[in-house]
Amino acid sequence: MMTPVKALLAASMTALLAAGCGNPPDRAGDTGDSTDSLGGEITVVGSTTVQPVAEVLAGAFEELHPGCVITVQGGGSSVGVTSAGQGAADIGSVSRDISPGEFAEFPGLVVHTIARDGIAVVADPGVPVDGLTIDQVRGIFSGSITNWSAVGGPDMPIVVVSREEGSGTRGAFEELMLGEGVQISSGAILQASNGAILTTVSGTPGAIGYLSFGYLDPSVKALSIDGVAPTPANAANGTYTAVRPLNLVTSGDPDGLARAWIDFIYSADGQAIVVEQGYLSVNG
Amino acid sequence: MTRKGAVESAMRTVLLCAGLASLLIVAMTGIFILREAMPAFREVGVWRLLSGSEWRPGQELYGLLPMIAGSGLVTLGAVCLGLPIALGCGIFLAETAPGWIRGVVKPSIELLAGIPSVVYGLFGLVVLVPAVRGFDYPGNAGFGLLSASIVLAVMILPTIASVSEVAIRSVPDEYRKGALALGSTRWEMIRTVVLPAARSGILSAVVLGLGRAVGETIAMIMVIGNSVMMPSAMGGPLPGIFLSRARTLTGNIAVEMSYATGLHSSALFATGVVLFVLIMLVNSAARALMARNAGGGRG
Numbered sequence: 001m002m003t004p005v006k007a008l009l010a011a012s013m014t015a016l017l018a019a020g021c022g023n024p025p026d027r028a029g030d031t032g033d034s035t036d037s038l039g040g041e042i043t044v045v046g047s048t049t050v051q052p053v054a055e056v057l058a059g060a061f062e063e064l065h066p067g068c069v070i071t072v073q074g075g076g077s078s079v080g081v082t083s084a085g086q087g088a089a090d091i092g093s094v095s096r097d098i099s100p101g102e103f104a105e106f107p108g109l110v111v112h113t114i115a116r117d118g119i120a121v122v123a124d125p126g127v128p129v130d131g132l133t134i135d136q137v138r139g140i141f142s143g144s145i146t147n148w149s150a151v152g153g154p155d156m157p158i159v160v161v162s163r164e165e166g167s168g169t170r171g172a173f174e175e176l177m178l179g180e181g182v183q184i185s186s187g188a189i190l191q192a193s194n195g196a197i198l199t200t201v202s203g204t205p206g207a208i209g210y211l212s213f214g215y216l217d218p219s220v221k222a223l224s225i226d227g228v229a230p231t232p233a234n235a236a237n238g239t240y241t242a243v244r245p246l247n248l249v250t251s252g253d254p255d256g257l258a259r260a261w262i263d264f265i266y267s268a269d270g271q272a273i274v275v276e277q278g279y280l281s282v283n284g
Numbered sequence: 285m286t287r288k289g290a291v292e293s294a295m296r297t298v299l300l301c302a303g304l305a306s307l308l309i310v311a312m313t314g315i316f317i318l319r320e321a322m323p324a325f326r327e328v329g330v331w332r333l334l335s336g337s338e339w340r341p342g343q344e345l346y347g348l349l350p351m352i353a354g355s356g357l358v359t360l361g362a363v364c365l366g367l368p369i370a371l372g373c374g375i376f377l378a379e380t381a382p383g384w385i386r387g388v389v390k391p392s393i394e395l396l397a398g399i400p401s402v403v404y405g406l407f408g409l410v411v412l413v414p415a416v417r418g419f420d421y422p423g424n425a426g427f428g429l430l431s432a433s434i435v436l437a438v439m440i441l442p443t444i445a446s447v448s449e450v451a452i453r454s455v456p457d458e459y460r461k462g463a464l465a466l467g468s469t470r471w472e473m474i475r476t477v478v479l480p481a482a483r484s485g486i487l488s489a490v491v492l493g494l495g496r497a498v499g500e501t502i503a504m505i506m507v508i509g510n511s512v513m514m515p516s517a518m519g520g521p522l523p524g525i526f527l528s529r530a531r532t533l534t535g536n537i538a539v540e541m542s543y544a545t546g547l548h549s550s551a552l553f554a555t556g557v558v559l560f561v562l563i564m565l566v567n568s569a570a571r572a573l574m575a576r577n578a579g580g581g582r583g
Contacts, residue, residue, distance in 0.1 A: 190539065
C-alpha cells in the first residue's frame with residue numbers, strides 16, 4: 001500500500017518525466033505551430049574581458065529563442081583563437097586584434113568585431129597628477145621614469161602594476177600605448193585580472209596601472225593622455241585612441257545558431273546591451 | 285573456501301587496488317606533465333630553462349632562474365622566521381606545558397593548519413603588505429619576499445611544531461631522568477640531552493615544512509608581487525633583498541596558465557616538472573631522515 005508521501009512523490013516524478021520529454025519543443029522536431037526554427041547548442045570560449053558582455057548577450061538571445069543554448073566560457077584570448085581555430089568551440093572570443101601568426105596557423109578564421117573597449121591608464125587617487133603625455137606613459141611603464149616628481153608630481157616613487165604576459169588587455173596596452181620596442185619593466189607588480197589591478201592600484205601609494213573602461217571606478221584615478229580624458233565619448237569620437245576591438249572569431253563563415261547570435265549582436269538591441277555593459281558600439 | 289575466507293581475500297584485493305591507485309595516479313600525473321613539457325625541453329633546452337634569467341614568453345625567452353630564486357628565498361625566509369617559533373612550540377608542548385595549556389594550544393595549532401591558504405593570503409594582502417610598505421627602502425611597495433615569508437612562516441608553523449613535538453616525545457624518559465639525576469637543570473636537560481636525541485626527527489619536521497612552503501601557491505600570488513625579476517637588494521645591504529618583489533615557481537604556473545598556448549604553455553608544464561622534482565627531493569630527504577630517526581630511537 002502507498003503512503004501519501006510516496007504517492008505524491010510518484011505523481012511528481014511522472015509529471016517531471018512528462019515535462020522532460022516534451023521540452024524543448026524545437027529539439028523534438030516540432031514543426032507545428034512554432035515559427036522559430038532555431039535550436040541547438042553552441043559554445044563560446046575565450047577572453048575574460050568579453051565574457052561578461054557575451055553572457056548578457058547570450059541570455060538575451062536565449063530569451064528570444066527558448067530552444068537555444070549558448071554556453072559562454074573564459075580561458076583567455078589566446079584560448080579563444082585556438083578553440084575556434086581547432087573547432088573545439090563554435091565561437092572564440094578575443095579582446096585584441098588577431099596576430100599574423102594566428103592567421104598563419106588558422107587561415108580560415110573569420111573575425112567579427114562586436115564592440116570596442118578603451119584602455120585607461122589609472123593611478124592611486126592620492127597622486128596629484130591628472131594627466132601624462134604618451135612619452136611619459138612609455139617612460140614609466142618601461143622603468144626609465146621611476147619618480148612622480150619627473151612628471152610634475154611630488155617626490156614619490158612610482159609603483160608600476162601590470163597584467164601578466166599573455167593577457168589580452170596587456171597585449172592591447174602594449175600595442176596601443178607603448179608601441180614597438182618598449183617593454184614593460186620586469187620590476188612591475190603583476191596581477192592576473194582586471195579586478196586585482198583595481199585593488200592593487202587603489203591600495204598602493206604611488207601606484208600606476210591600466211584597466212579596461214568597463215572596470216573603471218572611483219577608487220582609482222583615470223589619467224588623461226596627451227590632454228584627452230579616457231571617456232567613452234572621447235573614444236567614440238576618435239580623440240582618445242587607446243581603443244581595442246572586442247572580437248568573436250569563427251572558423252569559416254558561421255551558420256545556423258552561431259550566425260543568428262552574431263546577427264543579433266549587430267542588431268540595435270544587441271548593440272544597446274554592449275553600450276549598457278560599458279563598452280562602445282561598433283555602429284558608431 | 286568458507287564465506288569468511290572469501291570476504292577476507294576479496295577485501296585484501298580491494299585494499300591492494302586502493303593502494304595501487306595512488307601509485308598509478310602519481311605515475312600518470314608525472315608522465316602527463318613530462319609529456320606536455322617535452323616541447324619546451326626540446327626547443328628551449330633543459331639548461332637554458334633552468335639557468336636563463338629572462339622570462340618573456342612574448343619573445344620566446346623562457347628562463348626559470350628568477351622563479352627558482354624566488355621560491356628558494358621565500359622558503360629560506362619562512363624557515364628563518366618560522367623555525368624558532370615552531371620549534372619552541374614543539375618543545376613547550378612536549379616538555380614543559382601544563383596539561384590544561386596543552387589542551388588549548390594543541391587544538392589551536394591544528395586549527396592553524398586547517399585554515400585555507402587563500403585566507404592567509406588575504407590577511408597578508410590587507411595587513412602585512414601595508415605594514416611592510418612602512419619600511420623606507422628604494423623600490424619597496426610592500427609586495428615582496430618579506431610579506432610572503434611572514435605568511436609562509438605562519439603556514440609551515442603547524443607542520444614543524446607538531447612533527448617536532450612527536451620527535452621530542454619519542455625520546456625515552458630514561459634519558460631525561462638520567463640527565464636530571466646527574467644534576468642538570470630542566471633547560472640543560474632539554475638542550476644537551478633531549479634535543480640532540482630528537483635531532484633527526486626535528487630535521488625531518490623542517491624538511492616537511494619546506495615541502496609545504498615550496499608548494500604553496502595562492503597565498504604567495506597575493507602578496508609577493510609576481511614580478512619576473514631576479515630578487516636583488518637594489519643597491520642596499522644584502523638583507524634588503526627580502527624587500528624585493530619576486531615570483532615563485534608555483535605562481536608562475538598559476539598566473540600565466542589561463543592565457544598560455546603552444547610553447548608558452550609547454551614551458552609552464554616544464555615549470556611543473558621542476559616543482560615535481562624539487563618536491564620529490566624534499567620528500568625523499570624527509571623520509572630518509574625519518575627512517576634514520578626511527579632506527580636511532582630504538583638503538
